[in-house]
Amino acid sequence: MPNMIYGTAWKKENTTKLVEDALLSGFKAIDTACQPKHYREDLVGLGLENALKKGINREDVFVQTKFTPISGQDVNDMPYFTHDNIITQVEKSFLKSKENLKLDFIDSYLIHSPFNPIEDMVKVYKKMEEFVQNREVGQLGISNCYDLKLFSYLYDIAKVKPKVLQNRFYVDSKYDKELREFCKQKDITYQSFWSLTANPNILASSEITSLVSKYGKTKEQIFYKFLNQIEITPLNGTTSKIHMLEDLDIDDFLLEENEIILIQNLLN
Numbered sequence: 001m002p003n004m005i006y007g008t009a010w011k012k013e014n015t016t017k018l019v020e021d022a023l024l025s026g027f028k029a030i031d032t033a034c035q036p037k038h039y040r041e042d043l044v045g046l047g048l049e050n051a052l053k054k055g056i057n058r059e060d061v062f063v064q065t066k067f068t069p070i071s072g073q074d075v076n077d078m079p080y081f082t083h084d085n086i087i088t089q090v091e092k093s094f095l096k097s098k099e100n101l102k103l104d105f106i107d108s109y110l111i112h113s114p115f116n117p118i119e120d121m122v123k124v125y126k127k128m129e130e131f132v133q134n135r136e137v138g139q140l141g142i143s144n145c146y147d148l149k150l151f152s153y154l155y156d157i158a159k160v161k162p163k164v165l166q167n168r169f170y171v172d173s174k175y176d177k178e179l180r181e182f183c184k185q186k187d188i189t190y191q192s193f194w195s196l197t198a199n200p201n202i203l204a205s206s207e208i209t210s211l212v213s214k215y216g217k218t219k220e221q222i223f224y225k226f227l228n229q230i231e232i233t234p235l236n237g238t239t240s241k242i243h244m245l246e247d248l249d250i251d252d253f254l255l256e257e258n259e260i261i262l263i264q265n266l267l268n
């Protein structure tokens with residue numbers, strides 16, 4: 001999995017151009033969801049198609065999308081009906097994602113958030129396992145799961161083990177320390193969102209700003225590098241081409257161990 005993922009929420013009609021720009025700028029992964037309320041998954045598909053026409057190889061792009069349960073949908077605009085049974089909901093949503101993205105293979109497929117009853121969530125996961133077995137999906141995961149007990153339960157009952165946990169990276173969840181430890185033990189990628197939005201105090205801290213001149217990088221580049229070095233794959237939702245290019249340009253330096261510890265101490 002690439003070390004940074006381009007996030008496509010809230011980009012509305014600009015989604016096509018931004019996805020194309022992100023891929024041509026060097027992003028190798030895209031995140032979306034079959035949730036029209038927040039994502040134009042159809043325009044992600046168009047942006048991807050444009051980038052492929054301009055020389056990007058499909059094999060070099062990691063495409064991730066999500067099944068969003070009713071609780072996260074606008075019931076007037078969603079890929080299934082409220083009266084559909086839970087299996088039909090995930091089947092219809094997955095079909096719509098493939099149609100939107102113009103793909104017959106999705107690299108990574110997530111449950112957008114845990115939902116009740118838990119038996120239904122398990123049924124959805126089991127259906128998603130079939131997509132993997134049918135070689136329509138590469139790997140599975142879940143998002144917005146802040147409960148280690150629930151996540152480890154899902155892990156235990158899964159035949160196809162989850163490979164992704166995508167969560168908001170913020171102080172309220174204590175930065176998911178225990179969940180991140182679990183992910184490391186089980187070889188699961190922890191993806192962070194709100195990495196910049198939720199952490200302006202950390203970005204403005206002396207621990208980060210003192211490294212800006214040392215490495216000749218922006219505070220965002222330093223923070224993204226820090227995340228990578230503690231094995232976090234951040235989502236990046238920028239709408240700026242300059243930020244895209246800057247944020248991808250972090251392969252030419254490494255933070256020292258003591259610098260990582262100082263920033264890590266801010267995650268409390």
Ligand SMILES: NC(=O)c1ccc[n+]([C@@H]2O[C@H](COP(=O)([O-])OP(=O)(O)OC[C@H]3O[C@@H](n4cnc5c(N)ncnc54)[C@H](OP(=O)(O)O)[C@@H]3O)[C@@H](O)[C@H]2O)c1
Pocket residue numbers: 006007008009010031032112143144166192193194195196197198220221235236237238239240243244246247
């Ligand atoms: N699973 C979920 O439930 C969930 C929820 C929310 C988001 N997400 C995913 O996460 C993605 C990212 O969203 P986010 O909320 O986490 O946004 P973010 O990447 O934390 O923040 C993006 C914001 O930071 C600003 N920014 C300033 N300097 C920047 C720089 N150098 N690089 C990047 N951004 C910079 C951006 O402004 P400019 O546009 O001016 O750069 C933008 O307003 C979403 O698109 C979505 O795919 C998932």
